[in-house]
Amino acid sequence: MTGVLERGQTTSEPVAGLLARVLGSTSELRIEAFDGSRTGPEGAPVTLRVRSPRALARLVSAPGSLGLARAYVTEEIDVDGDLYTGLRAMSEVTLHSIPRREQLWLARRLLPYWREHRMPPPELEARPKGLLHSxxxxxxxxxxxxxxxxxxxxxxxxxxxxxxxxxxxxxxxxxxxxxxxxxxxxxxxxxxxxxxxxxxxxxxxxxxxxxxxxxxxxxxxxxxxxxxxxxxxxxxxxxxxxxxxxxxxxxxxxxxxxxxxxxxxxxxxxxxxxxxxxxxxxxxxxxxxxxxxxxxxxxxxxxxxxxxxxxxxxxxxxxxxxxxxxxxxxxxxxxxxxxxxxxxxxxxxxxxxxxxxxxxxxxxxxxxxxxxxxxxxxxxxxxxxxxxxxxxxxxxxxxxxxxxxxxxxxxxxxxxxxxxxxxxx
CATH class of the missing domain: 3.40.50.150 (Vaccinia Virus protein VP39)
Known part of the structure; x- marks a missing residue:
């Protein structure tokens, strides 16, 4: 299966497969993406739904927990089932971020998404000003x-x-x-x-x-x-x-x-x-x-x-x-x-x-x-x-x-x- 991008761009791997390599394979997690791709058992208690190409652009701009969080907060990624169970299945990423080697691998494959769909961070992010701890x-x-x-x-x-x-x-x-x-x-x-x-x-x-x-x-x-x-x-x-x-x-x-x-x-x-x-x-x-x-x-x-x-x-x-x-x-x-x-x-x-x-x-x-x-x-x-x-x-x-x-x-x-x-x- 080929993941189809807007304006005719393509990537050689389905979105669900790309994410599964980074997030890991577990019986508790299924991944379904906007391009129709899916990985993981149908009976998994938690399904991670990648609803928009913008979610992948966020993963390139901020690999690991911050990119995933931005996509979740903006509803570009959603979770069906218990969120805690899903995070536990992805604990290496959510607690320790993506290893540098995997970051580079993922960034290369998702770069077309970033070029096409990059967005500013959500307005909910804090931006305190002034001398630290003044x-x-x-x-x-x-x-x-x-x-x-x-x-x-x-x-x-x-x-x-x-x-x-x-x-x-x-x-x-x-x-x-x-x-x-x-x-x-x-x-x-x-x-x-x-x-x-x-x-x-x-x-x-x-x-x-x-x-x-x-x-x-x-x-x-x-x-x-x-x-x-x-x-x-x-x-x-x-x-x-x-x-x-x-x-x-x-x-x-x-x-x-x-x-x-x-x-x-x-x-x-x-x-x-x-x-x-x-x-x-x-x-x-x-x-x-x-x-x-x-x-x-x-x-x-x-x-x-x-x-x-x-x-x-x-x-x-x-x-x-x-x-x-x-x-x-x-x-x-x-x-x-x-x-x-x-x-x-x-x-x-x-x-x-x-x-x-x-x-x-x-x-x-x-x-x-x-x-x-x-x-x-x-x-x-x-x-x-x-x-x-x-x-x-x-x-x-x-x-x-x-x-x-x-x-x-x-x-x-x-x-x-x-x-x-x-x-x-």
Missing amino acids: KRRDSQAISHHYDVSNRFYEFVLGESMTYTCAAYPDADASLETAQATKYELVAAKLGLKPGMRLLDVGCGWGGMVRHAAREHGVRALGVTLSKEQAEWAQAEIERQGLADLAEVRHLDYRDVPDGVYDAVSSIGLTEHIGKANVDAYFRAMQAKLRPGGRMLNHCITQPYKPDHRNTDPFIHRYVFPDGELEPVGTLVTAMNEAGFEIRHSENLREHYAMTLRDWGANLERNWTDAVAEVGVGRARVWRLYMAACRLGFELNNIQLHQVLGVKLNEDRSAGFPLRGEHGAY
């Missing part, structure tokens, strides 16, 4: 991801409005139970007690702030660079009658006054600050604590020393612009050198895979409303992102660590019990 640029990057629509996030995150890894007490626990368990785990590690002052940096929609105030009688301040998050969180604090203890401000963590807090929680912020700022970040957090105060840092990490690419190009362009992930050892060293004594660390990567599974199920259940709220392109970005990240955690391509440190008292005591409270450390 306050202005960080604000742009956070706004791109979080100031989408609070209503959309309600569809995806559920009642807790919590956009960080949950902690499942058992395999059958609900997402809401797991998020409450995560907040209680953080509270136990920090040793929260009535009357304490908690600073929650990168607080999102204020879940940890509300939990600390409601369950532990703590005076809690949360700060976030997302204006929409801050407005939603403060309204929810007032709705729940917690305004005498809890507050969320639209504020950069660098602008929070020093030296007044008993505990600091940082849940999902470190990924956004950049490697060059990690040391200064932990010094700033240490300066905000009283002697004997504790800090819990909860963030996505890499299981290996990062190469020149800090994040997957799809994630960088569509989801977390300017995001940078570090190995947990880098973070532990930075905390230690900032004056924290490290008391505990644990990896929750399986829990994040389960969290993403449940977020993805929420999105599918609310798909029609989600598309109506933010458009089909952005909804497809989130569908792809959550399925791909779930796979990344399952295959240990990324991890999630909680690291607990303490600012020692003047006599160098840590104020910790000999064994952990509630099994927390």
